[in-house]
Amino acid sequence: MPPKKSNTAKKSCGGSARKLLAPAGSPPTPAGSTSSAPSLEPEDARIPEEHSIWCLICLDGAEGDVVLFECNACPRVMCSKCIEVPEAHVDAVRHPDVIFLCLSCHSLRTVKEPAPYFGFYRNVLPEEGGTPVLPGFLQFNGKYELASNSILAATPLAIVHFALGAKYTISTPVPLLSHYLDKYYPNGGFLYVEISFDVATYTKIDKYTRDQVETVAKLVRHLGSTGRVFAFLSNHSEEDSGWLYAGKEGRGEGEYVAMEVQHVLSTVLKPYARILKSAHIVFLVCGSVVAYKTPYTQLKESVLQFNFASAILFSAARFQPLVATNFLVAMAELVAIEQLSIRTVFPTLLSMSGGLGQHTSVILMTPVNIDGCCKLELTTFARAHTQTSPWGVPIPAQCPQCGSTKSWGERVAVTVSDENRDAHASAQGSVCQYIYTCKYTNCGSMQKLPCYKFSVTKPPGSIINTARTKNCAWFKSPSTHFVSQSLPDSTQGKRKNETASPGTAKKARK
Secondary structure: OOOOOOOOOOOOOEEOOEEOOOOEOOOOOOOOOOOOOOOOOOOOOOOOOOOOOOEOOOOOOOOOOOOEEEOOOOOOEEEOOOEEOOHHHHHHHOOOOEEEOOHHHHHHHOOOOOOOOOOEEEOOOHHHOOOEOOOOOOEEOOOOOOOOOOOOOOOOEEEEEEEEOOOOOOOOOHHHHHHHHHOOOOOOOEEEEEEEEOOOEHHHHHHHHHHHHHHHHHHHHHHOOOOEEEEEEEOOEEOOOOOEEEEEEOOOOOEEEEEOHHHHHHHHHHHHHHHHOOOEEEEEOOOHHHHOHHHHHHHHHHHHHOOOOEEEEEOOOOOOHHHHHHHHHHHHHHHHHOOOOHHHHHHHHHHOOHHHHHHOOEEEEEEEEEOOEEEEEEEEEEEEEOOOEHHHOOOOOEOOOOOOEOOEOOOEEEEOOOOOOOOOOHHHOOEEEEEEEEOOOOOOOOOOOOOOEEEEEOOOOEEOHHHOOOOEEEEEOOOEEEOOOOOOOOOOOOOOOOOOOOOOOOOOOO
16 A cells, blocks of 8 residues: 555644755845834833732632732732631731731741741731730641742743744643633733744844834733743754754745754844843744754853743754643643742653653753853653663664564663762662663574674763652753854754755755
């Protein structure tokens, strides 16, 4: 039977496209000096910081007779169902001069030395001399489900989704996240913005830049001075170079073209530079960006230049964004809603994303100041399975000598007497290497060779205990630091000594 051809939508973020060193066409003629383009940086509309509308104990809001007590030290609140204020003191705790300290703030203040929780104080906080309003400790109901430093959606939030435009839509879970997050803001405070881009020509770049003015102004008004932004960039990467798709050259259907990472990111993100400062960004693109040195360097440069709070990248050659759904939902809950540090909770995010590890490794980038120099800390996390990928190193799915699949016999472990070595599992002890042998009886018989055998040596790094199960875990490689450096203006990504002619043209692979 001949192979069946089907025009199904492309789900992965890789492919081939014609590569251009500069946008097609000629730069637009600048307007006369008497005319001025509309500003892309509207004045900031100051919005005072608001308290959360969700109780940090029951995670619910207030209806009917339920009252929310606002903490005077943070944006958290606690409801009158979860704290039992004696009836005789209800009016006293609502006096204007009374200060309320939530359970989280109390816990953070008493980590080293536990103390009774009184909640309500006269005039000032306890560390400033405030005395308790109640004669005894304040009883709270329920259980404490959140981390002490969790904050439930207290400030305005925006999801900004940059997606390659036209009909070449990429399937991503970002719209799903917007529906999930919207439920935490029943009274407003959440905004989802999807921005389609096609910047393959100078004319399209000029139009794109001007079209963003209104959206930027809308975001600035929404976020005020305290809002937070989570950004996503959904795009394809050119598999032979690591360049990003810029859009289509010409009108109508046209042909997709790829351009250098630095050019695409600068053009697409620049109108939102003010909005994106201190934002978290997730790059939903294929791993060819990581595979080639120059595109990867340009991406890291951009992360530093736009002052992102963090950046997440996936290394799979044909990355499927929908596989990352659980990971991104967990990120939305812990980082966007509870406002926890992304590097701190990253192992927890991975523990909820076992399927993601079978598909790709994950790279986390966060800025760090070392000796007065802003650097980018990069950490790679890979799925570690006891049989298929020890320490995150994938085992071949097929024996290269006989072609058998799933043919590897029981591993032979090589151990060393080093107490500092990280153990993959308790039974493995200080294993530093595994030896695998093909168990197909006739392996190598045609070549008159012994059965195929190979070994995997433990690389530097450690297993993350938070994300460990009986046979599966995540392996954390040692972090490295990237320092901004100047790049050639028009250098294509290289692998080893490979270079490509600027005139090389490739049509997008459907």
